[in-house]
Amino acid sequence: MTATAGRPFHAAVTGFGMVTAGGLGVADTWQALLAGAATADHVPELAGMPVDFACRAERFDGDALLGRRTAWRLDRVTQMAMVATNEALELAGLDPAEWDGERVGVVLSSALGGVATWERESDRHREHGPGMVSPLLIPMAAVNMTAGHVAAAHGARGPNFAPATACASGATALGAARELLRADLCDVVIAGGTEAPITPLVAASFAKMGALSGRTDDPGTASRPFDATRDGFVLAEGASVLILERPDHARARGARAYAHLSGYGAAADAGHPTRPDPEGAGAELALRAALRDAGLAPGDVDHVNAHGTSTPLNDAVESLVIRRVLGDRPAVTSVKGVTGHCLGASGAHEAVAATLSLHHQVVPPTAHVAELDPEVGVDVVVDKPRRLQMSTVVSHSFGFGGQNAVLAFTRA
Incomplete structure (x- = not known):
């Protein structure tokens, strides 16, 4: 898209x-x-x-x-x-x-x-x-x-x-x-x-x-x-x-904005019905589209609220995409360690978490990480929340059928 x-x-x-x-x-x-x-x-x-x-x-x-x-x-x-x-x-x-x-x-x-x-x-x-x-x-x-x-x-x-x-x-x-x-x-x-x-x-x-x-x-x-x-x-x-x-x-009406939803990108893997594309091609397309839509560059992203399902394939492919597009600068977390995987509700959970992270300027930890996978190669927040000055957060959501959607939030 x-x-x-x-x-x-x-x-x-x-x-x-x-x-x-x-x-x-x-x-x-x-x-x-x-x-x-x-x-x-x-x-x-x-x-x-x-x-x-x-x-x-x-x-x-x-x-x-x-x-x-x-x-x-x-x-x-x-x-x-x-x-x-x-x-x-x-x-x-x-x-x-x-x-x-x-x-x-x-x-x-x-x-x-x-x-x-x-x-x-x-x-x-x-x-x-x-x-x-x-x-x-x-x-x-x-x-x-x-x-x-x-x-x-x-x-x-x-x-x-x-x-x-x-x-x-x-x-x-x-x-x-x-x-x-x-x-x-x-x-x-x-x-x-x-x-x-x-x-x-x-x-x-x-x-x-x-x-x-x-x-x-x-x-x-x-x-x-x-x-x-x-x-x-x-x-x-x-x-x-x-x-x-x-x-x-x-x-x-004098309403308070907690954050802005400033970008959206969507793309298809057009491949296997349940496994993510091994190179994360569709996810990368969606991420880049969301950044373009928001008028942002990859270097503007401070935090990634990852899809992070706790499956071997998703987390490996997603971290590959983050490294390729955003580098190792953004702080990465997945809230699914706490919420579990709520399927169709997960992207909305993570959108609220992204909004709260921007509003409070804090990144929640990825729960239950005892030994970070050395192949991940991104800055995963673990053990405790991290105070972080943030202006932009992207939130990833991927699904069966090769569905990829990325939201870009900016600070209000």
């Missing part, structure tokens, strides 16, 4: 909300990231599975947070996004009762949608016949329905969609949201990603392909991006939502 001609467009990030294994809300998650907390643990849903642990948002209770009357008709994937949206709107100081809904868009992504609902209703169909399948199956499970439910809850009548680019989905959503603002189609866009994939079928599939860590004896430290002994990712759930605004709209 090539950059749009003209001056860089700086979308204002005025609010954000999170539901992660690290905590319920932005403050708790940020503290967990700074502490390098261990969040993965054995979960009942996966009992008896070859890999029986995951990063679950233990404090999340949809009934309590949304009310049972609302929560019962929503898959967990949508419940988490609704709660994250509420937090983001509150932080942004936006009251949906007062906005022009036709100028408010929603772009919320998921890699898998309401997979728990699909599995449950499939079991009912097989065991009890078609008469027992819920009429709410499709509205609860379809990938686009989270965006639809959020729009309905807040009267957002602008563009509404859910780009599906596997584990790059959250980042793709933010890039698409920024384009709506740049084109003056919206003043405000609610954007991000959500995922609730901790189910037996999903876990079995990832385990069968060898993508998951097998550290069942020590799940807490199993997600260890860039570590020499990394052996796979840890499946996770969560949602992160950001409020993006046209800069003139944010200024007019």
Whole structure:
């Protein structure tokens, strides 16, 4: 994807909300990231599975947070996004009762949608016949329905969609949201990603392909991006939502911008369906496109919030791309040591982390790195947070299908 001609467009990030294994809300998650907390643990849903642990948002209770009357008709994937949206709107100081809904868009992504609902209703169909399948199956499970439910809850009548680019989905959503603002189609866009994939079928599939860590004896430290002994990712759930605004709209209402989303690039590997290109060709194209879009040079990048999945292939290829394009100057971290891999929500989690890093001028450590892989060759932040003067952060997101998306954030 090539950059749009003209001056860089700086979308204002005025609010954000999170539901992660690290905590319920932005403050708790940020503290967990700074502490390098261990969040993965054995979960009942996966009992008896070859890999029986995951990063679950233990404090999340949809009934309590949304009310049972609302929560019962929503898959967990949508419940988490609704709660994250509420937090983001509150932080942004936006009251949906007062906005022009036709100028408010929603772009919320998921890699898998309401997979728990699909599995449950499939079991009912097989065991009890078609008469027992819920009429709410499709509205609860379809990938686009989270965006639809959020729009309905807040009267957002602008563009509404859910780009599906596997584990790059959250980042793709933010890039698409920024384009709506740049084109003056919206003043405000609610954007991000959500995922609730901790189910037996999903876990079995990832385990069968060898993508998951097998550290069942020590799940807490199993997600260890860039570590020499990394052996796979840890499946996770969560949602992160950001409020993006046209800069003139944010200024007019006196809103605080925590950072600017200033660049977006996307490209395809056009190769293997699950393995990254061994030379990182698509990732490099996306990174360079994001920098061009933002009017930045490689030497302007102070920090990379890496995709950093804790898989042997991803971390090796990603570090190769960082070295080739950015050199060894930027401080690199992956938050997946704490959050686990939330698939379609990961890019949105990392966008919030990038925003907070710029706002607080601190880089969280990459959790659980006992021995940094000597082949990585980049400046990975480990052990403790690093104070760092930053003006530019790039956030990488890559996914099955050869999907690559990169976001460039600049200091407000």
